[in-house]
Amino acid sequence: MIKIVKRDQPSRAIFFFTPVLAIFLTLVAGGLIFFILGFKPFEALKFFFIVPIADKYGFSELLLKATPLCLIAIGLSFCFKSNNWNIGAEGQLTFGAIVSGGVALLFYEQEGFYILPTVILAGAIGGMLYASIPAILKTYFNTNEILVSLMLVYVSKLILDYLVVGPWSNPEGFNFPETRQFSDSAKLPLLFEGLRIHAGIFLALAAVVISWFVFYKTYLGFQMKVSGFSLKTAKYAGYKGKKMIILVFLISGACAGLAGVGEITGPIGQLHREISPDYGFTAIIVAFLGRLHPVGIIFASLVVAITYLGAETAQIFMQIPKYTGQVFQGMILFFLLASDYLLFFKIKFIGLKK
Amino acid sequence: MIIDINFIGLIIASIMASAVPLILASCGELITERSGVLNLGVEGMMIIGAISGFALMTVTGSLIIAIFGAMLAGVLISTIFAFLTQTLITNHVATGLALTIFGIGISAMIGKNFVGIPGKEFPVLFEGLKDTIPLLGPILFGHSIVFYFAFALPFITSYFLKKTKIGLIVRAVGDSPESASNQGINVRLVRYACILYGGAMSGLAGAYLSMIYTPQWIENMTGGRGWIALALVVFSTWNPIKILIGAMIFGGLTIIQFHMQAIGVRIPVQFLTALPYIVTIIVLVVISRDSRKIRLSTPSSLGKSFHKDN
Numbered sequence: 001m002i003k004i005v006k007r008d009q010p011s012r013a014i015f016f017f018t019p020v021l022a023i024f025l026t027l028v029a030g031g032l033i034f035f036i037l038g039f040k041p042f043e044a045l046k047f048f049f050i051v052p053i054a055d056k057y058g059f060s061e062l063l064l065k066a067t068p069l070c071l072i073a074i075g076l077s078f079c080f081k082s083n084n085w086n087i088g089a090e091g092q093l094t095f096g097a098i099v100s101g102g103v104a105l106l107f108y109e110q111e112g113f114y115i116l117p118t119v120i121l122a123g124a125i126g127g128m129l130y131a132s133i134p135a136i137l138k139t140y141f142n143t144n145e146i147l148v149s150l151m152l153v154y155v156s157k158l159i160l161d162y163l164v165v166g167p168w169s170n171p172e173g174f175n176f177p178e179t180r181q182f183s184d185s186a187k188l189p190l191l192f193e194g195l196r197i198h199a200g201i202f203l204a205l206a207a208v209v210i211s212w213f214v215f216y217k218t219y220l221g222f223q224m225k226v227s228g229f230s231l232k233t234a235k236y237a238g239y240k241g242k243k244m245i246i247l248v249f250l251i252s253g254a255c256a257g258l259a260g261v262g263e264i265t266g267p268i269g270q271l272h273r274e275i276s277p278d279y280g281f282t283a284i285i286v287a288f289l290g291r292l293h294p295v296g297i298i299f300a301s302l303v304v305a306i307t308y309l310g311a312e313t314a315q316i317f318m319q320i321p322k323y324t325g326q327v328f329q330g331m332i333l334f335f336l337l338a339s340d341y342l343l344f345f346k347i348k349f350i351g352l353k354k
Numbered sequence: 355m356i357i358d359i360n361f362i363g364l365i366i367a368s369i370m371a372s373a374v375p376l377i378l379a380s381c382g383e384l385i386t387e388r389s390g391v392l393n394l395g396v397e398g399m400m401i402i403g404a405i406s407g408f409a410l411m412t413v414t415g416s417l418i419i420a421i422f423g424a425m426l427a428g429v430l431i432s433t434i435f436a437f438l439t440q441t442l443i444t445n446h447v448a449t450g451l452a453l454t455i456f457g458i459g460i461s462a463m464i465g466k467n468f469v470g471i472p473g474k475e476f477p478v479l480f481e482g483l484k485d486t487i488p489l490l491g492p493i494l495f496g497h498s499i500v501f502y503f504a505f506a507l508p509f510i511t512s513y514f515l516k517k518t519k520i521g522l523i524v525r526a527v528g529d530s531p532e533s534a535s536n537q538g539i540n541v542r543l544v545r546y547a548c549i550l551y552g553g554a555m556s557g558l559a560g561a562y563l564s565m566i567y568t569p570q571w572i573e574n575m576t577g578g579r580g581w582i583a584l585a586l587v588v589f590s591t592w593n594p595i596k597i598l599i600g601a602m603i604f605g606g607l608t609i610i611q612f613h614m615q616a617i618g619v620r621i622p623v624q625f626l627t628a629l630p631y632i633v634t635i636i637v638l639v640v641i642s643r644d645s646r647k648i649r650l651s652t653p654s655s656l657g658k659s660f661h662k663d664n
Contacts, residue, residue: 141643
């Protein structure tokens with residue numbers, strides 16, 4: 001017989017174990033889906049999760065995809081820890097890319113050491129500006145941040161579309177929906193010859209270190225934790241709630257904006273319609289899978305980045321539709337949330353009494 | 355310029371047609387939220403309904419199987435959400451997001467073989483009466499059965515919540531699960547039912563899009579309508595009749611952009627497309643500004659998990 005017992009307090013060991021369990025269950029369910037679709041489950045999983053990262057190039061691609069995921073998820077963890085549901089990171093990424101791309105285009109065919117820092121800064125500011133909209137509406141007009149931040153995603157993509165088709169489109173570009181290529185000074189340097197991995201990864205690592213420091217070593221981190229735990233307690237303790245809401249949104253917007261800069265000044269090198277394969281949404285899953293912990297987020301971003309690569313590889317080699325990646329991402333979150341049950345409840349197996 | 359009065363009727367009818375999926379999904383979500391559950395997976399359930407309806411129609415050839423199959427698909431996918439949030443007591447927001455991501459992925463996976471296949475004609479009712487009354491003729495007649503159902507739904511929902519015993523139970527569960535539970539009401543069961551009902555309506559909304567409104571399968575064809583439906587529930591302050599008004603406004607914004615382009619108004623098309631999203635934000639701000647009013651009309655336990663220790 002199975003008996004379910006409530007734990008006296010959430011188990012810390014299980015807190016870090018459930019993400020692993022969730023990944024395992026996702027693999028099992030994924031194998032099942034492949035089987036239903038008529039593929040050999042183990043072969044399909046191999047093409048999905050091992051083949052793409054088996055060589056140097058593949059590993060570089062993994063880091064390339066994990067970089068924006070990690071950066072955005074770090075930013076989101078500030079929001080989620082303090083109970084602010086910013087789900088519009090995709091929009092903040094896009095707007096950050098627009099602003100930094102605009103600045104990069106101003107320096108068209110110019111070279112100089114100051115160009116890249118300016119472009120990066122512009123991206124962070126763009127992301128912050130865009131994130132400030134749901135933050136201000138939430139704090140001063142009591143508006144639901146989930147819906148506002150999400151609506152702004154659609155708006156940002158339309159702004160980008162307008163710019164690359166219209167005023168910013170490349171005059172010599174035969175009407176392709178894209179801007180001119182940025183000058184070399186506006187591009188993030190590549191780390192290795194022949195690989196696409198670029199210096200943007202240092203931005204992500206810096207974000208990891210800074211966020212760890214803020215979460216665990218500062219008063220702000222403590223305030224965030226308390227507010228996330230109980231808004232009433234936070235109010236009682238006299239924390240300035242409004243200021244903190246705006247601050248966490250700005251941090252998360254800046255991170256998303258930087259992720260946008262990394263994409264357009266890294267692998268892309270210009271602005272066009274498709275600058276992000278929904279990194280902003282996927283990063284929500286990364287943040288949860290990483291338990292809102294900076295180190296956890298590093299691992300989670302690597303795991304989730306594989307689903308992007310795996311989907312591409314599986315499509316090429318096995319004609320498995322590329323959306324399988326999204327299915328895997330949704331499943332990881334489902335299983336993670338479900339296995340959180342074990343945090344609060346113990347399942348006891350009791351022998352059958354005859 | 356002479357404006358044909360029937361032309362105005364046709365425009366109003368097209369606004370109503372584009373409001374249909376919003377009304378269906380919003381009325382479903384309204385019941386879910388009235389029971390205290392916030393399901394952010396509307397977009398995912400809708401797209402699952404869209405592909406299921408279209409696929410079943412193509413494979414079986416039966417419109418009835420397709421419509422009911424789409425609703426069933428919505429129910430099935432919302433069962434995942436119900437099981438997670440009600441039985442495993444997961445966070446509503448995160449679970450709803452997972453549902454949307456999962457739904458979009460699964461629908462694209464299933465839909466791969468249905469891209470480019472033409473849809474079928476869906477029968478309309480009272481076609482012959484269209485020309486009998488000026489202005490009102492095109493508004494009232496010549497629509498699909500789903501269209502008429504959608505415009506009746508807010509009134510049915512309102513009646514259900516205000517006048518029936520089950521409606522009262524749903525409201526009690528949403529406003530005070532503890533006391534409802536003390537009265538012997540099975541809170542979990544009621545919430546399960548309300549979530550599955552929301553799934554069915556979102557599924558129907560999706561099927562309307564892929565089978566009737568634009569009869570074909572396009573990836574991501576719901577295009578944020580699920581999120582607008584969620585916003586409409588807030589806009590309505592959880593009053594089904596107001597959903598009708600909100601859905602007409604958003605339907606109007608969608609239709610206006612086509613006509614503005616047709617007349618040759620020189621506004622970038624992207625701005626017109628962005629209009630419904632921007633207006634949603636503005637409307638949300640206006641509605642939510644009065645925090646006291648919002649607090650009074652929001653189901654008190656919305657989005658909060660309820661777990662009875664036993």
